[in-house]
Amino acid sequence: TPQKYDPTFKGPIYHRGCTDIICCVFLLLAIVGYVAVGIIAWTHGDPRKVIYPTDSRGEFCGQKGTKNANKPFLFYFNIVKCASPLVLLEFQCPTPQICVEKCPDRYLTYLNAHTSQDFEYYKQFCVPGFQSNKGVAEVLRDGDCPAVLIPSKPLARRCFPAIHAHKGVLMVGNETTYEDGHGSRKNVTELVEGAKKANGVLEARQLAMRIFEDYTVSWYWIVIGLVIAMLMSLLFIVLLRFLAGVMVWVMIIMVILVLGYGIFHCYMEYMRLRGEAGSDISLVDLGFQTDLRVYLHLRQTWMAFMVILSILEVVIILLLIFLRKRILIAIALIKEASRAVGYVMCSLLYPLVTFLLLCLCIAYWASTAVFLSTSNEAVYKIFDDGTCQFAGKTCNPETFASSNESRLCPGAHCQFAFYGGESGYHRALLGLQIFNAFMFFWLANFVLALGQVTLAGAFASYYWALHKPDDLPAFPLFSAFGRALRYHTGSLAFGALILAIVQIIRVMLEYLDQRLKAAENKFAKFLMTCLKCCFWCLEKFIRFLNRNAYIMIAIYGTNFCTSARNAFFLLMRNIIRVAVLDKVTDFLFLLGKLLIVGSVGILAFFFFTHRIRIVQDTAPPLNYYWVPILTVIIGSYLIAHGFFSVYGMCVDTLFLCFCEDLERNDGSQERPYFMSPELRDILLKGSAEEGKRAEVEE
Numbered sequence: 001t002p003q004k005y006d007p008t009f010k011g012p013i014y015h016r017g018c019t020d021i022i023c024c025v026f027l028l029l030a031i032v033g034y035v036a037v038g039i040i041a042w043t044h045g046d047p048r049k050v051i052y053p054t055d056s057r058g059e060f061c062g063q064k065g066t067k068n069a070n071k072p073f074l075f076y077f078n079i080v081k082c083a084s085p086l087v088l089l090e091f092q093c094p095t096p097q098i099c100v101e102k103c104p105d106r107y108l109t110y111l112n113a114h115t116s117q118d119f120e121y122y123k124q125f126c127v128p129g130f131q132s133n134k135g136v137a138e139v140l141r142d143g144d145c146p147a148v149l150i151p152s153k154p155l156a157r158r159c160f161p162a163i164h165a166h167k168g169v170l171m172v173g174n175e176t177t178y179e180d181g182h183g184s185r186k187n188v189t190e191l192v193e194g195a196k197k198a199n200g201v202l203e204a205r206q207l208a209m210r211i212f213e214d215y216t217v218s219w220y221w222i223v224i225g226l227v228i229a230m231l232m233s234l235l236f237i238v239l240l241r242f243l244a245g246v247m248v249w250v251m252i253i254m255v256i257l258v259l260g261y262g263i264f265h266c267y268m269e270y271m272r273l274r275g276e277a278g279s280d281i282s283l284v285d286l287g288f289q290t291d292l293r294v295y296l297h298l299r300q301t302w303m304a305f306m307v308i309l310s311i312l313e314v315v316i317i318l319l320l321i322f323l324r325k326r327i328l329i330a331i332a333l334i335k336e337a338s339r340a341v342g343y344v345m346c347s348l349l350y351p352l353v354t355f356l357l358l359c360l361c362i363a364y365w366a367s368t369a370v371f372l373s374t375s376n377e378a379v380y381k382i383f384d385d386g387t388c389q390f391a392g393k394t395c396n397p398e399t400f401a402s403s404n405e406s407r408l409c410p411g412a413h414c415q416f417a418f419y420g421g422e423s424g425y426h427r428a429l430l431g432l433q434i435f436n437a438f439m440f441f442w443l444a445n446f447v448l449a450l451g452q453v454t455l456a457g458a459f460a461s462y463y464w465a466l467h468k469p470d471d472l473p474a475f476p477l478f479s480a481f482g483r484a485l486r487y488h489t490g491s492l493a494f495g496a497l498i499l500a501i502v503q504i505i506r507v508m509l510e511y512l513d514q515r516l517k518a519a520e521n522k523f524a525k526f527l528m529t530c531l532k533c534c535f536w537c538l539e540k541f542i543r544f545l546n547r548n549a550y551i552m553i554a555i556y557g558t559n560f561c562t563s564a565r566n567a568f569f570l571l572m573r574n575i576i577r578v579a580v581l582d583k584v585t586d587f588l589f590l591l592g593k594l595l596i597v598g599s600v601g602i603l604a605f606f607f608f609t610h611r612i613r614i615v616q617d618t619a620p621p622l623n624y625y626w627v628p629i630l631t632v633i634i635g636s637y638l639i640a641h642g643f644f645s646v647y648g649m650c651v652d653t654l655f656l657c658f659c660e661d662l663e664r665n666d667g668s669q670e671r672p673y674f675m676s677p678e679l680r681d682i683l684l685k686g687s688a689e690e691g692k693r694a695e696v697e698e
Contacts, residue, residue, distance in 0.1 A: 495550065
């Protein structure tokens with residue numbers, strides 16, 4: 001039923017009561033439980049297990065205050081043994097591991113070193129407390145020293161063979177072969193394969209380390225790029241306040257020009273590579289390469305970029321042609337939103353509050369997750385290369401030398417296997433991690449909901465002020481923030497809870513999808529894809545419904561369900577206006593974000609590819625220049641989205657208020673419209689034209 005005329009209604013209701021109190025109580029109890037989980041995790045957890053590698057006795061390498069403080073690297077006696085399937089089961093290589101000051105830098109065998117002056121150097125890679133009173137065979141049998149030292153380089157604080165190619169020949173240091181410790185020499189290729197199997201993610205780690213190195217040398221310029229994006233977004237918003245109509249058309253033209261330049265650049269690169277050796281190789285034949293720069297030397301890559309940008313350009317131009325009249329109406333709504341933002345200028349700074357609260361949620365979730373994942377105890381197991389019947393069983397490293405298992409299996413070792421436990425707390429760790437993730441989603445959605453209700457309350461105060469700005473309250477943003485926390489914490493928690501439940505289900509579906517990838521079950525994959533699609537659509541619908549429900553909560557102070565129902569039916573009664581105004585303004589704001597992201601992205605591309613210089617400084621040498629470029633692009637979009645979200649919320653609030661205004665009032669002297677005369681003229685005219693068009697189509 002449409003809203004009726006109410007002479008006492010003057011905008012957001014100030015005298016209101018608390019809503020959805022039960023949900024507020026549940027949220028407070030959940031927060032108390034979340035704090036308790038964090039305290040338990042911080043009591044049992046040890047983040048050093050993530051930062052520092054662990055030797056065969058479960059001691060940390062490089063940890064200050066321990067005997068290994070000056071030994072930051074982990075050395076494997078025989079990394080080839082890490083190719084054993086046992087690694088996948090126990091997450092630990094079945095070879096002795098010790099902490100060392102530095103990785104080996106030369107090729108040596110124990111057989112040669114124990115009778116030469118290199119023995120003192122060799123001894124630092126033997127087990128702590130090693131005494132050289134044993135024979136060679138006894139030392140190698142007991143695993144006191146490695147059979148061979150191979151030149152290695154540290155990677156993620158672990159020593160891996162320094163393998164490289166020289167004139168097409170695989171080499172370790174300057175050697176093409178190595179001695180296995182039993183007098184025979186083997187080709188380095190075997191060591192390469194063993195090393196790769198030993199660390200199934202060695203290439204991924206190398207990629208991660210190179211990316212990390214790029215961040216360490218380019219973070220300064222990345223921050224500068226993000227600051228530029230923030231200044232551009234702020235400047236754009238300020239200009240939009242005073243020159244809304246002009247800025248929208250400038251934005252449209254600039255987006256078209258930026259895309260046009262992208263197409264031109266791709267074409268020039270495509271033509272430049274004509275005739276170059278190897279440039280005609282297809283992307284399929286090349287396959288996946290960790291060094292993405294390789295793709296930029298292919299003509300097909302630039303052709304793909306050019307086609308994608310051309311399609312995007314054509315789609316935008318066609319949309320602008322067919323939506324030209326609706327764009328004029330949307331510009332009028334943006335102008336009104338600009339005036340509203342101008343009267344509530346502090347609203348532009350509110351995204352910083354949301355950002356800080358989200359950072360707090362992320363920090364608590366991440367730290368709790370790390371402490372939970374590191375709250376297991378050290379488990380020691382028996383490792384043996386032979387057929388020892390006790391292999392894989394737990395042991396005590398302090399008493400293993402005198403145990404019955406050691407006597408029955410002389411070649412066995414009791415060494416650190418993994419972190420785990422059999423107590424009730426350790427069995428509940430998975431459930432605690434799920435609860436941690438669920439609370440993160442709930443609190444993050446609550447923070448976003450609080451921001452939406454606060455902004456909606458402030459902008460609704462502007463719309464329902466009959467004489468603007470005289471009838472505006474003194475501090476509309478702070479008043480709306482106070483009302484939201486005092487009266488509607490439960491309603492915000494209710495909406496955030498519904499969204500968090502859907503999101504945690506989506507996370508579980510993603511986890512199951514990863515587990516089912518190896519099953520090769522087509523029906524299961526089809527069902528999983530359908531479920532993921534359905535819950536994705538459900539999340540989008542709930543976000544849309546929540547956003548409009550929060551606007552109604554900010555205006556009327558009703559509970560969540562009532563507000564969601566009223567907002568939904570209000571939109572359904574004005575479905576044509578929703579399509580004409582709301583979505584067109586979203587499209588225009590998207591173009592604004594693309595303009596900022598495209599401008600900063602092009603600047604970052606030219607800078608990090610050394611095509612331009614800033615004063616005397618130039619871009620640092622990088623492994624992958626796409627790392628800082630993508631970071632700047634993604635960060636710029638998030639920054640632009642934060643600024644434009646204020647305008648987006650303002651437009652949505654004004655639109656719902658406009659629909660309510662049309663139902664409550666008729667524009668007469670007794671029941672005047674609250675909308676401004678400029679907005680009334682163009683919106684009512686555009687709505688009438690759309691209504692006539694809909695009647696003709698029917």
